[in-house]
Amino acid sequence: MPFTIATWNINSVRLRLPLLQSFVRRYQPDIICLQETKCRNDQFPEKAIRALGYEHIALNGQKGYHGVATLSRFPFIQTSVMHFCGKGDARHVTVMLDPSGNGAPAHIHNFYVPAGGDIPDPDQNEKFAHKLGFIEELRNWSNALNRGNGANILVGDLNIAPLPEDVWSHKQLLKVVSHTPVETEGLTAVLEEGGWTDSVRQHIPAPEKLYTWWSYRARDWSASDRGRRLDHVWIHAEHAEKVRGISVLREARGWDQPSDHVPIIATVDG
DNA sequence: ATGTCGTGAAGGTCACGA
Numbered sequence: 293m294p295f296t297i298a299t300w301n302i303n304s305v306r307l308r309l310p311l312l313q314s315f316v317r318r319y320q321p322d323i324i325c326l327q328e329t330k331c332r333n334d335q336f337p338e339k340a341i342r343a344l345g346y347e348h349i350a351l352n353g354q355k356g357y358h359g360v361a362t363l364s365r366f367p368f369i370q371t372s373v374m375h376f377c378g379k380g381d382a383r384h385v386t387v388m389l390d391p392s393g394n395g396a397p398a399h400i401h402n403f404y405v406p407a408g409g410d411i412p413d414p415d416q417n418e419k420f421a422h423k424l425g426f427i428e429e430l431r432n433w434s435n436a437l438n439r440g441n442g443a444n445i446l447v448g449d450l451n452i453a454p455l456p457e458d459v460w461s462h463k464q465l466l467k468v469v470s471h472t473p474v475e476t477e478g479l480t481a482v483l484e485e486g487g488w489t490d491s492v493r494q495h496i497p498a499p500e501k502l503y504t505w506w507s508y509r510a511r512d513w514s515a516s517d518r519g520r521r522l523d524h525v526w527i528h529a530e531h532a533e534k535v536r537g538i539s540v541l542r543e544a545r546g547w548d549q550p551s552d553h554v555p556i557i558a559t560v561d562g
Numbered sequence: 563a564t565g566t567c568g569t570g571a572a573g574g575t576c577a578c579g580a
Contacts, residue, residue, distance in 0.1 A: 303580085304568055328580085330569065356569050357579065407580055410564095419579090451580095468563095508566040508580090518563090552567075552580085 293562050294536060295322040295366075295391040297400065299447035299523055301505075301553035305329040305361065309337050311547060316344045319541075321557055322365045322391065325402035327449040328551075329359035336361065348389075354382040360402050360448070362387050369397055376429045377422055381406075392562030396442040403448035405430070408469045420469060423451070427478040434486035443531040445560070446488065449553060450524050452479045454490075457498040458521035470520055489532035491525045491558060496538060505553045506545050513545060525558045534561040 298321035302308050305326060316324075324346065329336065333351040341349060346363035350371040353359040359382045362371075370388040375381065383404045390397040406426050409419030437444060454476045456462035465471040483490060496502050503519025510516050527535055537559040544554040 307568070328568095409579085507563090509564065511565075549567095 293392060294559050295562050296557055296559050297321065297323045297325065297445065297447065297525070298555045298557045299325045299327075299402070299449075299525060300555035301327040301404070301449040301523060301551060303328045303330070303551040303553065305359075306331055306335065306337060308549065308551060309340055311549065311551070313340070313344060314547075315544070315555065319555075319557060323389075323400060324363040325400065325447050326361045326363070327359075327402070327404040327553075329353055329361050330356060331359060348387075350385050350387050352382040352385040354380070358382045358404055360385050360404050362400060362402050364389060366391050374433070377425045379422075383426075390442070394562070397440075398442045398560075399440075399444045401444065401446045401448075403430070403446065403450060405449065405451045407451050408475075410469060412467060412469050412472045412474075423469075424474065424478065427452075427475070427482065431478070431482045431485065434482050434488070437486065439528060439530075443534060443560070444528050445558075446526040447524065447556075447558075449522055450479060451522050452476060453503075453520040453522055454479050454483075455493070455498050455521070457501050458503070460501070460503070460518040460520070465520075470522060483526065487529050488526040489529045489535075491527050491532065491535040492521070492538050492540070492556060494532060494535070494538075496540070502540060503542075504540060504556060508552050523553055523556055525556055527560075535559070536561060 348364040408423035411417040414421035504523040506513040
């Protein structure tokens with residue numbers, strides 16, 4: 293049986309709990325990977341989320357910033373969190389589950405890569421240095437990953453728009469953090485060396501423009517449409533055909549009190 | 563392109579991160 297996985301940078305799970313509830317009622321994903329939950333684990337609205345049908349919740353939160361959570365209708369066989377760049381930042385959680393019960397459990401890796409600040413120079417900007425360091429550690433982790441029998445699926449807000457068609461203007465964003473060559477080449481190296489497939493672009497190929505984030509600062513986000521594709525769904529190439537469909541919920545940017553990111557939903561053969 | 567958000571600690575607004 294196919295199952296669905298959503299990834300969504302929700303920009304505060306407590307503020308947007310009503311939005312999460314209406315998202316669930318409308319789309320009923322089996323697994324939801326959230327980023328920027330912005331709360332400690334003991335502040336996470338677990339009861340409300342269990343009431344939505346997600347009995348299994350893996351948390352890696354911290355006060356005020358960052359934070360990831362994976363919500364599931366299926367039980368976890370195992371969960372783990374990693375810390376990158378010698379920091380305690382809450383930017384990763386992996387869950388292992390077996391939706392089809394076929395003994396080949398899937399690993400779902402949920403990431404929130406540092407945004408990287410404004411100046412794209414690691415010598416002038418510690419946040420950009422942190423972002424590059426994080427990508428390097430992600431690459432090492434990905435290259436060393438034990439693949440096992442089941443699929444590995446990597447999702448989240450990677451804060452990098454790798455392709456020219458992943459931003460509203462390739463030329464105008466080459467010096468803007470999220471689309472600089474050192475970032476796009478770094479992320480592409482993680483993808484290629486790790487043997488991953490970019491499932492979103494497999495289903496919605498370039499040169500079609502595709503975005504998952506639009507700034508809050510635009511007067512009219514939809515009319516100006518100056519977006520970036522910062523959120524991703526990857527699967528190892530040998531399992532790529534298991535991803536049957538991808539939908540990027542652009543409409544979610546127009547919901548009341550929206551996140552600046554929209555959800556992506558992947559349908560996966562179990 | 564500096565416009566808008568969310569959080570936290572104040573303290574009835576601001577600094578910070580995005």
